[in-house]
Amino acid sequence: MKWPPMWIRLKINNERTRFGIWLPLFLLWPVVLVLLLALSPLILIAILAFWPSGWGRLAWAVLRSLGSIICALRGLRVDVASAGRNETVYISVV
DSSP states (O other): OOOOOOEEEEEEEOSSOEEEEEEEGGGTHHHHHHHHHHHHHHHHHHHHHHTTTTHHHHHHHHHHHHHHHHHHTTTOEEEEEOSSSSOEEEEEEO
């Protein structure tokens, strides 16, 4: 089972400044879980109501896919450097 990411590391370097920050996502996950738990009866009712028309199946597939995509973000690294100037942006999801 894949776990969702717990940290995002952001580094910005240019000629004048060097900035780096760690953003703790593990503080956000309890809030997301509480909101999901509170809204789950409404989501379930909407999925069941739209199931005969096919929209319920689509909504269920989208919810499952979003969960998989969020968990798959762990290990993502993005490194962008400018060609003309000495500027870089580095994003790492841990």
